[in-house]
Amino acid sequence: MNYKITIVMLLAVLLGACTEESSKTKTFTSSLLQYDEKIDGIISQMTLDEKVNMLHGKYMFVSAGVERLGIADMVYADGPFGIREEMEPKSWAPLGWENDKATFFPTGSALAATWSPELAYAYGTGMAKEARLRGKDVILGPAINIQRIPTGGRTYEYMSEDPFLSSQLAVEYTKGAQDNGVAACLKHYALNNQENNRGTVNVIVGERAMREIYLPPFKAAVQEADAYSVMAAYNKVNGWWCAENDVLLNQILRNEWGFGGFVVSDWNGTHSSVESVKHGLNVEMPDSRYLGTALLDSVKAGAVSEEVIDQRVREILRVRLAIEPIPAEEANQVVTSQPESQKIAYDVACKSVVLLKNEGILPLDLSKKPLIAVIGENAVREMGNGGIGAGVKTLYEVTPLEGLKNRIGDRAEIQYAQGYVPVELDFARIFGGKSQEDIDREDKEKAVLNKRLNKEAVELASKADIVLFIGGDNRAVETEANDRENIFLPSGQDDLIQQISAVNENIVTVLVSGAPNDLNTVKPLSKALLQSWFNGTEGGNALADILVGNISPSGRLPFTLPIKLEDSPAYALGSYPQGAKKGDIFVDLVEEKESEAHAADGKLENDPNTAYYSEESLVGYRWFDTKNKPVMYPFGYGLSYTEFAYADINTTQESYGADETISLSFNLSNTGDMAAEEVVQVYVHRINPSVEWPFKELKAFTRVPLEPGVNQTVTLEIPVEDLQYWNEETQAWANDLCDIELLVGASSADIRLKKQVSLK
The missing domain is CATH 2.60.40.10 (Immunoglobulins)
Structure with missing residues (x-):
């Protein structure tokens, strides 16, 4: 081999790549860099102990400043669809205040269904204003991972299966928050596309798919909105934990995109001292296991230079100087939820509802004062809380039944039947702490109750002029830390609607879900079918306004609704699920396990904690269109009351x-x-x-x-x-x-x- 020629050719390729990259990539300089000269003076006054003290959690949602130098602590607001209630500093126990009741904004998939960057900006504005009332500096949101699988536990929280739609909304949400004095924290960076085994799974993805599908929302929010912070995901990407992934954090995020802010770990998502801080992590949350005393010892031993520590501190201080702290005595003086934010929540909800089918039954004809049977537990269920992870203690939440009563008044007679037993969150059942005997007994009791509720619903339906079946999932079905096993409607809803259709064919079905459901049963039995989401504080009023015709529906699907789950790409290719669900990193904070920092041997074939993204760029509608596979409803779909x-x-x-x-x-x-x-x-x-x-x-x-x-x-x-x-x-x-x-x-x-x- 002519090594001289080979080296020349290699240099030519590298130079070509550099030239092409520099000519095609938009240059970006973060506004945060303006503070660097002032920061130099601050860092020069800091001791090593003070520097390291800024790199980890002080309390559950606080990381330390430097009181001696007038540098305030950084206070985080758990989000991204409402400001979480106040908790004890070092636990998850709520303080039980009244003023911390916040606005529940429609969740991520609902916002995406508006296809409205303008509403995304308003959404960020509302979140920021409520965060400021509570003395918060950073909103842990927006959540902008791609919806890769229909069963994903956080599909409701994320925005879309499409990177362009997600990018446009992420940019405006971020601008809305930061224009109103609160730093956005983009999450979860990156490729956190499943909840099962999220704390151990290693995502193996081709670089083209990563760059074209999974990273664009993060890149756009950094370069077009100057996002101030980023949360590293729990999982690994191509062998490295996200919280110590040099490619993601240093090479791409900082060096290539120009990100000027700081990176915080997901809670309990840090795995090392030296590699984390060298490879780009700024703050370990919520404690100091790795970036506390262990990091201090690493610096003293020469494993980490103080220059690296200075740079990590600098990146935090940039945001601290950009975001004005709220004195503790000024925070929490009024109730968090304010009318302006409630109006934003209503506007988003109105434009998010997707009309999937209408055989002329909508808008509802109230001219003859019909008897309307409202059936389904979701008609009265509040969705601000109910799952693992972030929730919102709402000032109020208008349910669908309440919204219908508000908008219809005496123009119809409304009667309600629960219809089915809802799924409730059961930690012992989810994570294997309940005996099979107890599970069988509980299931038998639920079956008996479900049969009685079915009967009551059918009896009501038989007398009604119109049936509004309000079903779907709830926050116990779609939840952080756990992917769904399937997309069938829970609680026997398919069976119930079949029973109802036998006595009344005038059925309008409303799906209150944040993610796809199997519609093979309900679609043909419904004269109208709507997707209504986990739609926030004003969701019931918005839905009612559409049902009675005060507003024409204008939401569009942000994801594909498949005919069956097995048609979707990761399932069709057998790349998901990878194996058995084994606990969760967030839920199981007590029993922490040491894991190796990265996979060195490359033996991944039989590892249930390895996720091969074998569909590459063919995510969502890209798969169905390219493979010419039929769908139940396509991406971007939605009907109107006009043409x-x-x-x-x-x-x-x-x-x-x-x-x-x-x-x-x-x-x-x-x-x-x-x-x-x-x-x-x-x-x-x-x-x-x-x-x-x-x-x-x-x-x-x-x-x-x-x-x-x-x-x-x-x-x-x-x-x-x-x-x-x-x-x-x-x-x-x-x-x-x-x-x-x-x-x-x-x-x-x-x-x-x-x-x-x-x-x-």
Whole structure:
């Protein structure tokens, strides 16, 4: 082999990669760097003990400042859909205050269903204002991991299966929070896409898929919103714990993206002293096992330089100087939930509800004062709390039944039947602490009660003019620390709706869920079908406004609803689930186990704690479209009480260069008789690419409000730079200059207009 030629060729590739990377990656300089000169003076006055004291938890949701130098502690607010109640400093026990009752904002998938960056900004604003009233500096949110599996325990908390939609919302949520004086903490960085074994699982993912699918929301929030902090996930990525992953934290987050803030571990998610602090972790929460005395000893022994400690402290101080601390005596003076935030929660809820099916039964006809049977425990269930992890002690929460009574009044007779026994959170059952004998006895008792509740519901349905079946999941079914085993409706709801349909065919089904459910039974038996989410403080009023026709539904699915779970990519390929569920890192804080820092032997084939992302970039609708597999309802889908017509698509050019922006326009008309909003979506299909791509990808969208009979020219832009792919050989973003088809429509499957252009 000619080693001289080989070295020259290698240098050429590396130089080419550097050139391409520098020309294609947007430069970004964090505003936090403006404080560095002042920080130099602060650090010069600090002792080593004071520096290390800033790098770990002081209390459950507080990390230390330096009182001697006037540096306030950093106070965290557990989120991301409401400010958590106040707790004892060193435990999870609530203090039992009244003023800490907060607004429950619709959860992540509900926000995503609005397809509205404007509402995401308002959402961040509301969260920040309530956090400030409570004296908080950092909101632990937004939660922006991709919804890889329909069963994911935090699907309700995350936003979407699509990185572009998630990115647009993450940017605005972050801006809304930070413009109002609170640091956002992006979580969970990165690839925290399952809850089962999240504290031990090692994600094996190709770099192109990582760069194109899983990292874009984080990158966008850093570079477009200047996010001040990031939370490292529990899991490993390609062999390294996220809290000590040099590639993720230093190479990508800081060096490549320009992140200027600090990285905090997820609670109990730190695994080392030396590697964590060297590889980019700033704060270990909630204690000091690794970044306390052990780190101090490591510095004194020469295993970690004080320069590294100084840099970690600097990154924290940047945020501390950017966020004005609230004196303790000024916090918690008024109740947390305020009317302004409640209005934001209502607005999000209104625009999140997705109408999946309507055979003319909606809006409800109240002209003859019908008897409406409201059936289902979710009609009266509050969703602010109920699962493991973050919850909201709400000032109030309007349930669907309350909302219907509020909006209908005496225009109909409303009667309620519970219908089924709900799932309740049972730690012993989830984590193996209950005997099979006790489980069998409890199940038998529930079956008897369920049968009685079924009978009562059917009797009520038989007398009613209309049945509103309000089912779905609850926060005990969809919960942090535990993925669902399937997506069937719990508590025998399918069986119940079959019984109801035998006595009354006028069924409107409302699914109060944060994630996909199997709809094979309820869809054909329902004359109307809606997805209503865990929709916050004002969710019941928003739902009722849509059911009675005060508002036209305008939510769109942020994920694909499959015909059956086994059709979804990770299940179809057998890459999930990997093995048995074994406890949880967050729940089981007492019984901590030492784990090796990274996998060195590469023997992963039989490891149940290894997640191979074998579908690569084909996540969600990308999989179904590329594999030409039918779905129950496609990504981006949602009906209205009116109709919209699309016409006359045009672009400003027939071809676009690599540094140009595609501009397309078309005419949109409201052809119905009700004011409504259409969510216009633009997908890109590559016609003759040089590398593999999904069949199509979302690259632009907007909400368009239109009065009846009105038409409007809609213009959308797509920078050609946003159509690049990650070239694993050159380790850089690269153009695939080919012909593309611009697909404009109302969902990923409902394409109304097409226009071909070329990239040159």
